[in-house]
Amino acid sequence: MTAELTTDNAGLSRPSTPDDLLQALETVRDPELDEPITSLGFVASCTLSPDGNAEVRLRLPTYFCAPNFAYLMVADAYDAVSALPGVRGTEVVLEDHFASDVINGGVAAQAGFARSFDGEAVGELHELRADFLRKAVMAGTDQVCRPLLTAGQDPAALLTMTLGELPASPALERLRQRRFDLGLPASDDASLLIDPVTGAPISHDALPLHMRKARVTQVSIEANSGICRGMLRHRYNNTQGQGETVPPRD
Numbered sequence: 001m002t003a004e005l006t007t008d009n010a011g012l013s014r015p016s017t018p019d020d021l022l023q024a025l026e027t028v029r030d031p032e033l034d035e036p037i038t039s040l041g042f043v044a045s046c047t048l049s050p051d052g053n054a055e056v057r058l059r060l061p062t063y064f065c066a067p068n069f070a071y072l073m074v075a076d077a078y079d080a081v082s083a084l085p086g087v088r089g090t091e092v093v094l095e096d097h098f099a100s101d102v103i104n105g106g107v108a109a110q111a112g113f114a115r116s117f118d119g120e121a122v123g124e125l126h127e128l129r130a131d132f133l134r135k136a137v138m139a140g141t142d143q144v145c146r147p148l149l150t151a152g153q154d155p156a157a158l159l160t161m162t163l164g165e166l167p168a169s170p171a172l173e174r175l176r177q178r179r180f181d182l183g184l185p186a187s188d189d190a191s192l193l194i195d196p197v198t199g200a201p202i203s204h205d206a207l208p209l210h211m212r213k214a215r216v217t218q219v220s221i222e223a224n225s226g227i228c229r230g231m232l233r234h235r236y237n238n239t240q241g242q243g244e245t246v247p248p249r250d
Helices: 018-025 067-082 100-108 126-150 155-160 170-181 207-235
Strands: 043-048 053-058 089-094
Touching: 018 043, 018 053, 018 067, 053 067, 067 089, 067 100, 067 126, 089 100, 126 155, 126 170, 126 207, 155 207
Parallel strands: 053 089
Antiparallel strands: 043 053
């Protein structure tokens, strides 16, 4: 995506601040972990010059993190910051990664993943992004259903429940957003349990397997998040990233 220069971008409205940059970066997620790159500690720094030039420096847990994941985060960070009012130029730099030069150059040129990795990539990353969104839907399903089941809700009753019947929570809002991003039903009257590919309601026979998959997906994401946080802390000697948060312990 390329940010268009509007009257806001041209600086005719309130100029952006470094805090605005950080808030924009909070909307950028690690595609595999479905967490903001800020809270994960991936933002080493973000600065904004008086004349509106933004610089963001990103870091990852290892030198060999998957280049397709890294490209998505760098490109999304570029788009998020470039869209801010008063930002006239954006540079996003991925540090300490084996493909940094290719990724940084490709994003700066708005070349796309396939052209940036010419001869190595088989296509763009739209389907990869969709796959991770589907996993996020499954993990989110576990997050909103688990409290109900813990409270004694009959699992079969979940088949007839709608999103509008669930108590408001950050987990529910995130689930709605991930479903919306995929073009899946996300309104109040949408079924709680749906196939993350087709959007069709889950049948009674498919319920046990669906709930197991949801639980396994959520546990896997939580475990990977903990591993990535630990590796990042070790790699950078516990130097905290901008906007980094420590997840609560259960």
